Amino acid sequence: MISVSEATERIRSLLVQTDSEEIPINQANNRILAENFNSERHQPPFDTSAMDGYAIQSQDAIPKKVLKIIGSIPAGAEIPEIAIGSGEAYRIFTGAPIPHGADRVIIQEDVEAGENTIRINDTFESNPFIRPLGGDFQKGFCIKAPQPLKPGLISLLAAMNAGILMVRKKPVVSIIPTGDELMMPGTVVPDNKIVASNIFGLQGMLENSGAEVRILPIAKDNFQAISTSLNLALDSDLVITVGGASVGEYDLVKEAASSLGFELSFYKIAMRPGKPLFAGKKGTTVLIWLPGNP
16 A cells, blocks of 8 residues: 555656647647747737827827827827827827837827817826837747646737647547446436446546546446456556456456556555555556546
8 A cells, every 4th residue: 555645656657748749729728838939029019009099209298288190090000100299199099009209108088189189188197008019028938848728828829929839649548437336327327326427527627637538338347348448448548447446346457457468556545535546557558447436
């Protein structure tokens, strides 16, 4: 019998890292980044307006001052060729580039707008409302591997212009429920039977961790059925069997696994429930046999 922490370390030592593959970023959720990614651009790629308003020179931010509007800059527009001068303003929108000569944006709520002029209110925000070039990240900024790809990180990588990512291939995990007493949910279950429930919780946890999960049919409590199910799962990275690992059934399970070439790593851990747990390996396929009692 070994401790839970030692069992965890032994299982980790059995696992083999999957190969890497390229995928489009829209398929990256819950995958594992396999290679560092360096940004190809600054973000923002230019000084940009953080609010709708008017691009002006700071020296013109004076209460009641009237400024002439010389143009309009929507988001997505090029930086105007004509630089802004003293007493002038560009109408500007959130995300638009700051024109040459301007060093602040006065928000539209802080002015009275006329047809071709604006008059600055008596009081106004002191914030310049400019997001500077590279304020979020600079060209060459690195996202380091390995790490799980979650929505926030995927959004950041997209902003870095990552269309294709190198990720680890999803580990294939086969779950085998075992036991004469088990039946699948949604069927007519006699009073002397039990619904197989643990396997679906395991499936959810594994899929949330980025695995491709297969649930095999329920294997009956006999050597042939268990051997057949194990043989069907040999192309998996990890096989998890649930049930049939108690003391009374241990020899049967061990015999079925051994007949297929699995080498036992350990049997029994210092935990209740869950004591009769064992793990083994054949080639690159790892086997974990869980007792049915959750």
